Amino acid sequence: MADMPAWLAVTLIAALVAVATATGVLWRVRAGRVRIADPESVVTAALLGADAQLGERATLLQFSTEFCARCPGTHRVLAAAARDEDGVEHVDVDLTHRPDLARRFKVLQTPTVLLLDAGGAVRGRVGGAPRPAELRAALTAILNGADDVRTA
Amino acid sequence: MSAQPDRGIDPRGPRFAAGITAVLLLAEVFLALIGARTAATILLAGLAALFAWGAFAGVRRHPFGVVFRRLVRPRLSPPAELEDAAPPTFAQGVGLLVTGVGLVLALVGVPLALELAGAAAFVAAFLNSAFGYCLGCQLYLLLVRAGLIRRAPVAVGP
Known part of the structure; x- marks a missing residue:
């Protein structure tokens, strides 16, 4: 895969953290x-x-x-x-x-x-x-x- | 029969360690994404070694667990209750499996292995640290359901 610019990498990392956080909140609400x-x-x-x-x-x-x-x-x-x-x-x-x-x-x-x-x-x-x-x-x-x- | 621990660990220890691990895994994914593949590979190998340490020597001897006991726990109030060390130790094994497979795939040249293994391990470590979710516990139950882990039936009691 081609290297990506740092800003794009940071955006993807932020999206990963956001998805993980949403998953955790959803689990906490239902558990x-x-x-x-x-x-x-x-x-x-x-x-x-x-x-x-x-x-x-x-x-x-x-x-x-x-x-x-x-x-x-x-x-x-x-x-x-x-x-x-x-x-x-x-x-x-x-x-x-x-x-x-x-x-x-x-x-x-x-x-x-x-x-x-x-x-x-x-x-x-x-x-x-x-x-x-x-x-x-x-x-x-x-x-x-x-x-x-x-x-x- | 009932899972009463005879000796326990402070449940905040594994969550503290998982927090550090999660941050390091994010750094690994970032390095892999921007093309610093050698650095990412070395970092992932280091994290896999730490998971192996926790899985085989037990979470009590894991370096981050030692940091927690020496530096963090003395500053906290005593834990509300202690937890069994077995679940977080099993979770270290799951982390070793995910990062180990990612590392091997990356070394034989599979694209995106560094990124995906790091991201998957991050999600598990992050959910454990921030929310107390135990992925290893869930996987263990699925292995039991699939009949891969089995013990002789015993009578159940209160």
Whole structure:
């Protein structure tokens, strides 16, 4: 390729930084929000494995891997939320051991959190580290039997 | 089972290092664009060596990580929480792969290899540094989904 003048190179570099910044802002805006999931899809304890126990009223199902910067922090947030409510369980699944679950629930990023109601129906879904206040509001909505778990 | 770190690193360390790396990668792309190909090649080789250092010796021993611990961290408040060192170490391996492939392609004369490898690595390093986005984590999950990384099933628990 022919050498380009410095001003053109600087323009291209600026465009590269701008595109990367726009990508990052878009990701930040969308990450961690509670979205409506398909309630037809139901999770059972048997699907997760012998030791898994779903909550009587709701379950926070976390999908993690070992190579996941935000998974340990998310684990703490969800474990605390489950502790504060009766009948709510937190289950953390390492997808390295269960790639079938990653495919079944179309998990494209870790952590991904599924919010299950008393019957195991997937009521909400969070891609990325959940925003704690929004997650607790969605959990409260499930516990109160609300139709829509979104608060925002 | 659950990914609780027994020992952690300050998560701002890898992001600080990624920031320096991103600036150097931009400089490499600029040099390649204006035709200073020898300088760009040497810079990319140096960056690939740094990625290799981080990937094989671990991010704690990476030079930029040492700079962060010695000079930057003492001036900051303690981190809100520590993170596992494994994800950023894996990300160093991804950086090594991208810059290494770019370097080899450039050395055998593939046009635009210096520019494209530098730009791709820049985007990953920049997103990590400025936004905390972990490309290595995403790639790891895709490898798991593709069945390329697999471990024996174990029972899941809280």
